[in-house]
Amino acid sequence: MSNVATPAFGAPDFDAVVVGAGPAGSAAALELARAGRRVCLVERGPYPGAKNMYGGVVYGRILDTLLPNWWEEAPVQRWVTRRQTMILTETAATTLDVRNEAWGRPPYNGATAYRPDFDAWLAQKAVDAGAVLVCSTTVTGLLREDGRPDGKVVGVRTDRPDGDLTAKVVVACDGVNSFLAKEAGLYPTVDPANYTVGVKETIALPRDVIDERFGVRGDHGVDIEILGCTGDVPGGGFVYTNLDTVAVGLVLSLPELSRGDQRPEQLLARLKAHPAVAPLVEGGDVKEYSAHVIPEAGFDMMPELVGDGILVAGDAAAMCLAAGIWLEGVNFAIGAGAAAGRTAARAVQRDDTSAAGLAGYRARLESSFVLADHRRLRDAPHLVMGELAQQKMPRVVNGVVEELFTVTNPDPKPRLRTILRRQMKRHGVKWRDAVKDGLRAARTFG
């Protein structure tokens, strides 16, 4: 695909081609168009968002600078005013339950949304600013200068007849599998251990039933993140509310999933049957089942972000943040896409879209939350997916809570330290390991 000759003369079709109209691509196209550059936004789905799926919450603060008062028009399902972290064993649950009414008022915090709605809305903003959106078009490879395999990237080949698009710069926002970043040689290795697969059911329930089950009113909603619900496979679960549907899903580590004997939907059925989850999700029709791979390992799996004539943003650059208490991605994609768009616009203006001319992209990201958070939290995905957090901690936590609140009269109440010691011993947690991981967690989160 890469050895395609390009015209020896003539201006490129566009200043920039952005591949993928997800949040990263649309933010990049928006910033390029606003800077007055000719930008083409190519999407393989019939509409933006058609191929996209996630674990539920968009954090919109990054939109404040791009689209002031975005909350007045963004296609949101519910504003998250209640979030829970639930730690499960087979029969028990311990939950941290947080409510904040301020998150339900402008400027808001997190929102649930259907990605086909949200992504199409954001792409339309890029179109309104002057970007050319081309849907139903799959990019099949990169065009290289003079057709040399290691030549500068000078456009993309698509599956349309005469579908080559030449450009001064390509912004690859083509998602977690990013064939473009791989073709450009920006991913040194691809290790399945860095990836998880997410599966999700969207279940229809009447709006008042959802309000009642989740204890919210109006356009307020709930996001629940769950640990200890994936059997022998490292991962996690989630439940969140849309207006008249509830989403329930799992995120599963690929190597262990593929070595096990439980299929994703079987593990999901077990979560749905858990006594703490069943009352929330039971009874409705499954309106849509979906699946998507997630770049779980964050900073440690990121590719080179800049090549000769190419930038990478969003899941294509592994920018999804899977850091335990923080599970974010759309915001990182928007932040990185906007930075890529600004960098590309400037490079076009200065007529230098070489790797050197585009190098400012990385600096922009380093000085923003995108790489600052990822760098600081680089250990978090490993901690969360480790045996202690996945298998032992949920048992110890629920064991301690059970002993703490089970009244044992006529025996006197045991001391907390006695309970903790007993539970750690029962579940094979060594003090040394607990302290070691505790220190790692303190360094990461503290």
Next chain:
Amino acid sequence: MAEPTHYPELSFESRMGSVEFRVAEQAHIVVDDRICADCSTRGCVVACPANLFVPTAAGGILFNYEQCFECGTCYLVCNEEGAISWSYPEGGHGVVFHRS
């Protein structure tokens, strides 16, 4: 985890029936079944969320691309070089999500 009370709660066919697929004429994934015959791990069979990889009595793998989520799980877990050739379907085709 407790055994579900009424498992399976949803047949796999109904589950996949909830998803829109605009099936392309040409397969976007090609499986070289001769390579699969020598594979002992077969991670794709259990991990593919759409259950598109089915072992055959002859020791190979039967594969269907039509209800593919285009997630990439299969090629990521595949241990056998060259067994799965993976690309995206023709533009406008393949899975189309609405409430994801």
